[in-house]
Amino acid sequence: MGRPPALDISLVSPMPTVDDRRSDNATPGDAGLDARKAAILNAVVTEYIGSAQPVGSQHVVDAPGVSVSSATVRSDMAALERDGYLIQPHTSAGRIPTDKGYRFFVDHLGGTRSLDPGGRHQVRQFFDHAHGEIEQMLERTSGLLADLTDCTAMVVGPSHESAAVRSVQLVGLGHRLALVVVVLADGAVRKQSIELPEDADEAALAEAGGRLAAHALGAPLAQVGSAAAPSGNPTVDSVVTSGVAALHTLSGSDGGDQLFVGGSSRMAAAFDAVETVRSVLTILEQQLVVVSLLRDILDTGLTVAIGTEHGVEPLASCAIVVMPVSVDGVEAGTIGLLGPTRMNYPLALAAARVVGDRLGQRLGEVAR
Amino acid sequence: MGRPPALDISLVSPMPTVDDRRSDNATPGDAGLDARKAAILNAVVTEYIGSAQPVGSQHVVDAPGVSVSSATVRSDMAALERDGYLIQPHTSAGRIPTDKGYRFFVDHLGGTRSLDPGGRHQVRQFFDHAHGEIEQMLERTSGLLADLTDCTAMVVGPSHESAAVRSVQLVGLGHRLALVVVVLADGAVRKQSIELPEDADEAALAEAGGRLAAHALGAPLAQVGSAAAPSGNPTVDSVVTSGVAALHTLSGSDGGDQLFVGGSSRMAAAFDAVETVRSVLTILEQQLVVVSLLRDILDTGLTVAIGTEHGVEPLASCAIVVMPVSVDGVEAGTIGLLGPTRMNYPLALAAARVVGDRLGQRLGEVAR
DNA sequence: TCCAGCACTCACTAGAGTGGAGTGCCAGAC
DNA sequence: GTCTGGCACTCCACTCTAGTGAGTGCTGGA
Numbered sequence: 001m002g003r004p005p006a007l008d009i010s011l012v013s014p015m016p017t018v019d020d021r022r023s024d025n026a027t028p029g030d031a032g033l034d035a036r037k038a039a040i041l042n043a044v045v046t047e048y049i050g051s052a053q054p055v056g057s058q059h060v061v062d063a064p065g066v067s068v069s070s071a072t073v074r075s076d077m078a079a080l081e082r083d084g085y086l087i088q089p090h091t092s093a094g095r096i097p098t099d100k101g102y103r104f105f106v107d108h109l110g111g112t113r114s115l116d117p118g119g120r121h122q123v124r125q126f127f128d129h130a131h132g133e134i135e136q137m138l139e140r141t142s143g144l145l146a147d148l149t150d151c152t153a154m155v156v157g158p159s160h161e162s163a164a165v166r167s168v169q170l171v172g173l174g175h176r177l178a179l180v181v182v183v184l185a186d187g188a189v190r191k192q193s194i195e196l197p198e199d200a201d202e203a204a205l206a207e208a209g210g211r212l213a214a215h216a217l218g219a220p221l222a223q224v225g226s227a228a229a230p231s232g233n234p235t236v237d238s239v240v241t242s243g244v245a246a247l248h249t250l251s252g253s254d255g256g257d258q259l260f261v262g263g264s265s266r267m268a269a270a271f272d273a274v275e276t277v278r279s280v281l282t283i284l285e286q287q288l289v290v291v292s293l294l295r296d297i298l299d300t301g302l303t304v305a306i307g308t309e310h311g312v313e314p315l316a317s318c319a320i321v322v323m324p325v326s327v328d329g330v331e332a333g334t335i336g337l338l339g340p341t342r343m344n345y346p347l348a349l350a351a352a353r354v355v356g357d358r359l360g361q362r363l364g365e366v367a368r
Numbered sequence: 369m370g371r372p373p374a375l376d377i378s379l380v381s382p383m384p385t386v387d388d389r390r391s392d393n394a395t396p397g398d399a400g401l402d403a404r405k406a407a408i409l410n411a412v413v414t415e416y417i418g419s420a421q422p423v424g425s426q427h428v429v430d431a432p433g434v435s436v437s438s439a440t441v442r443s444d445m446a447a448l449e450r451d452g453y454l455i456q457p458h459t460s461a462g463r464i465p466t467d468k469g470y471r472f473f474v475d476h477l478g479g480t481r482s483l484d485p486g487g488r489h490q491v492r493q494f495f496d497h498a499h500g501e502i503e504q505m506l507e508r509t510s511g512l513l514a515d516l517t518d519c520t521a522m523v524v525g526p527s528h529e530s531a532a533v534r535s536v537q538l539v540g541l542g543h544r545l546a547l548v549v550v551v552l553a554d555g556a557v558r559k560q561s562i563e564l565p566e567d568a569d570e571a572a573l574a575e576a577g578g579r580l581a582a583h584a585l586g587a588p589l590a591q592v593g594s595a596a597a598p599s600g601n602p603t604v605d606s607v608v609t610s611g612v613a614a615l616h617t618l619s620g621s622d623g624g625d626q627l628f629v630g631g632s633s634r635m636a637a638a639f640d641a642v643e644t645v646r647s648v649l650t651i652l653e654q655q656l657v658v659v660s661l662l663r664d665i666l667d668t669g670l671t672v673a674i675g676t677e678h679g680v681e682p683l684a685s686c687a688i689v690v691m692p693v694s695v696d697g698v699e700a701g702t703i704g705l706l707g708p709t710r711m712n713y714p715l716a717l718a719a720a721r722v723v724g725d726r727l728g729q730r731l732g733e734v735a736r
Numbered sequence: 737t738c739c740a741g742c743a744c745t746c747a748c749t750a751g752a753g754t755g756g757a758g759t760g761c762c763a764g765a766c
Numbered sequence: 767g768t769c770t771g772g773c774a775c776t777c778c779a780c781t782c783t784a785g786t787g788a789g790t791g792c793t794g795g796a
Contacts, residue, residue: 054788054789056788056789056790057789057790058788058789068737068738068739069738069739069740070739070789071738071739071740071741071791071792072737072738072739074789074790074791075738075791075792077790078790078791088789088790089747090745090746090747091744091745091746091789091790091791092744092745092746092747092787092788092789092790093745093746093747093788093789093790094788094789094790132617132621133559133560133561136621166539166540166541167537167539167549169535169537169549169551171534171535171551172534173534173553173554173555174553177555179551179555179557181535181537181549181551181557183537183539183547183549183559185541185542186541187541187545187547187559187561189547189549189557189559191501191551191555191557192501193501193555249500253500253504262653263653264632264649264653265646265647265649265650265652265653268636268642268643268645268646268649269642269646271642272642273642274636274637274639274640274641274642274645275636277636277642277645278633278636278637279633281632281633281636282633284633285630285631285632285633422758424757424758424759425758425759426757426758436769436770437769437770437771438758438770439760439761439769439770439771439772440768440769440770442758442759442760443760443761443769445759446759446760456758456759457778458776458777458778459758459759459760459775459776459777460757460758460759460775460776460777460778461757461758461759461776461777461778462757462758462759
C-alpha cells in the first residue's frame with residue numbers, strides 16, 4: 001500500500017462567490033468558483049468524459065450557463081488553468097481537467113444523480129431474479145455494476161468477524177482425515193480439514209464433535225478459547241485439540257474479506273496505453289491490496305478517490321468510487337468502481353448508490 | 369463457443385524424409401521436413417518467441433543443424449513459406465511462423481521439455497508449503513503457473529459430481545430461515561438456504577435434518593431421490609421437502625466446475641494492441657466458456673491448441689496449453705495456460721506437466 | 737466587463753528522401 | 767545436384783519538410 005493516501009481537503013476554496021445573476025440558466029455555480037467558471041468547468045469535464053479529447057473554448061460556448069463568446073471563455077479557461085482545475089497538454093491545444101478539476105466537478109457539479117430508467121430497470125430485474133447463495137449474488141452484482149457503468153466493479157462481501165458460531169460439525173472423510181464444518185449466524189460456512197489419530201473411530205469423532213460444538217457455540221470464531229475441557233479419553237481430546245486449532249486457523253484466514261471483481265476487461269477499453277492496463281490489472285489481482293484500498297478510502301470519509309488521492313501509484317490515472325453497503329444501518333460490505341479519471345462520475349455514483357442500497361436491502365432480508 | 373474446433377491433423381506430411389547426414393549436430397529432424405528445414409524452422413520459431421520480431425536468414429545461419437550460407441537458408445525459408453510453415457509480413461521482411469509452423473514446432477521440435485532448476489525449486493517450495501483448503505490451493509496454483517510461464521493460468525478444480533454425500537445438516541439461522549449444509553466424500557462443502565414454515569421449531573428442524581440425512585446419505589447429490597418418506601408431522605415434512613429441493617438445486621449448480629484464473633495481467637504484456645487484450649479478457653471473464661473450451665480441447669486429444677485450432681475467434685492470436693490433472697489415474701481437474709501464439713511452448717508444457725503432476729499427487733493425498 | 741479580430745503556437749498529416757534489413761535470383765564452384 | 771557469393775530489388779522505418787487547422791493569448795474598442 002505504500003504511504004497513506006494524500007488527501008487534499010482544501011480543494012474547495014472557502015470563499016463562496018456565488019453569482020446568481022444567471023440563475024435562470026439553472027447553473028449550479030458553487031463555492032470557490034463564480035457561476036460561469038463553474039459552468040465552463042462543468043462543460044469541459046462533461047465533454048472530456050465523453051470524447052477523451054482536449055476541449056477547446058469553441059466547444060463550450062453553447063453549454064448552459066455560458067452565454068458569452070469564445071474569447072471570454074478562453075480568458076476564464078486561462079483562469080481555471082491558473083487555479084489548477086484544467087491543464088493544456090500543449091499550447092494551442094484544448095483543455096483537460098486536472099484531478100482537482102474532477103474533484104470540484106464531483107463535489108459541486110455533476111448534475112443528475114439518479115440512474116436512467118433503463119439502468120433502474122436492469123437493477124430491479126437483477127434483484128428480483130437474484131437467487132442462490134450470497135457469494136454467487138455478490139459475484140453477479142459485480143458483473144451488473146460493470147455493465148451499468150462500463151467500469152471495473154469490485155464488491156467486498158460482509159465481514160464474518162463478529163458473526164457467532166451457530167454450528168460446529170465434525171465429518172469423517174475416511175482414512176485419518178476429518179472436516180471441521182462451521183456455520184456462522186449470518187449463514188457463512190467455513191471448513192477446515194484436520195488429521196485424526198490412528199485410533200479415532202466414529203464414536204470418538206462423534207464425541208469430539210459434540211465437545212467441539214459445546215466449546216465454540218455462541219461466540220464469534222475469533223473469541224473461541226484455545227483450551228477445551230478434557231474428556232479423559234486421550235483420543236477424543238487429541239481430536240478436539242486439532243479441531244480447536246482448525247477453528248483458530250479459520251478465524252485467522254477470515255481476516256481477508258471476500259472480493260469479487262467484475263468487468264476487468266473494461267480497463268483495457270479505458271486506456272490506450274497497454275502498459276497502464278497491465279499495471280492496473282496487476283493491482284486488481286492482489287485481493288488484499290484492493291480490499292484495504294477500498295477500506296482506506298472509506299476511512300478517510302471519501303466516496304470518490306481521484307488520481308493520486310488514494311496514494312496507489314499504478315492507479316494514478318484511475319478514479320475509484322466507493323459505497324458502503326449497510327444492512328439495517330450496520331456496514332456489511334463495500335462496493336467499488338474503478339475507471340479512468342475521466343470516468344462518468346454521475347453515472348458511477350448513481351449506479352453505486354442504487355445497487356448498494358438494493359444489495360443492502362437484500363442482504364438484510366437474508367439476515368433477518 | 370461457435371463452430372467446433374477446426375483441427376488439422378494432417379499437418380505432418382506422411383513422408384519421413386529424415387536426413388541423418390548431420391546427426392552429429394543433434395538436430396531433431398523429423399517427419400515431413402528434412403533435417404535442415406526442421407532446424408531452420410526450429411531456429412525461426414525459437415528466435416521469434418524471444419524477440420517477437422520477424423526473423424531473417426542471417427539470424428538463423430548460426431543455429432545448430434544449419435551449417436549453410438544465408439542464401440541457402442533463404443531458399444529453404446522460401447520453401448517453408450510455400451508449405452505454409454512461415455509467412456512474411458511483407459516482402460523484404462524476415463519470416464514469422466504460422467500456426468502450422470508452431471504446430472510442427474510443438475509436435476516435432478521444441479527441445480528441452482523439463483523445467484529449469486529454478487522453476488523446479490519454486491514448484492517444490494510451493495507444494496511443500498501449500499496448506500489450507502483445496503480451493504485456496506487451486507487459486508494459488510494458478511498464480512504459481514502464471515509466475516512460472518508468464519502466461520495467464522487457468523485451473524479447473526475436481527468435479528464433485530460423483531462424490532457421495534457424507535453428511536447433511538440442517539442449521540437454523542433464526543427467523544424462518546435455515547441452511548442445508550452438505551459435506552461430500554471428497555471434502556467439498558455445499559450450502560443452500562431454505563425458508564421454514566412459521567411453526568418450525570428446533571425439534572422439528574432436528575427431526576427434519578435427521579430425515580434429510582437418512583434420505584440423502586451415501587449417494588452422489590445428483591442421485592438423491594425427490595420424495596422422502598413422510599413422517600406424519602406436516603411441519604417436518606414441509607421442511608424435508610424444502611431440504612430435498614435445496615439438494616437438487618445444489619446438484620444442478622455443481623455442473624459448472626470451479627475455475628481459477630491467475631495472472632490475467634500477463635495478457636496485457638503479451639499484446640500491444642489494446643483491443644486484443646480487451647477481447648481476450650472478456651473471454652476470460654466468462655467462466656463457463658473457458659471451462660468448456662478447455663474441455664473441448666482435451667476431448668479432441670490435444671495438449672496444445674494454437675491460433676484458430678480451438679475455434680474461439682477472439683483467441684485467434686492465442687495458444688492454449690492444457691494438461692489434465694489426474695489423481696490415481698482418474699481425471700480430477702485441468703490446468704490451462706493461455707498466451708500469445710508465440711508463447712514459450714517448451715516452458716509452458718514443462719511447467720504444466722510438472723505442476724499438474726504435483727497437484728494431482730497433492731489432491732491424491734487429501735483424497736486417500 | 738465583454739467581445740471581435742489578429743498573430744501566434746504546435747500537434748498532426750502527407751509527401752519526399754534515405755538507410756538498411758531482408759529478399760529472390762543467377763552463374764559459377766564443389 | 768547442391769551450395770554459395772554476388773547483385774539487383776523491395777519496402778519498412780525513420781527523418782525532414784512543408785502545410786493545415788484547431789486552438790490559444792492579447793489588445794483595443796464598445
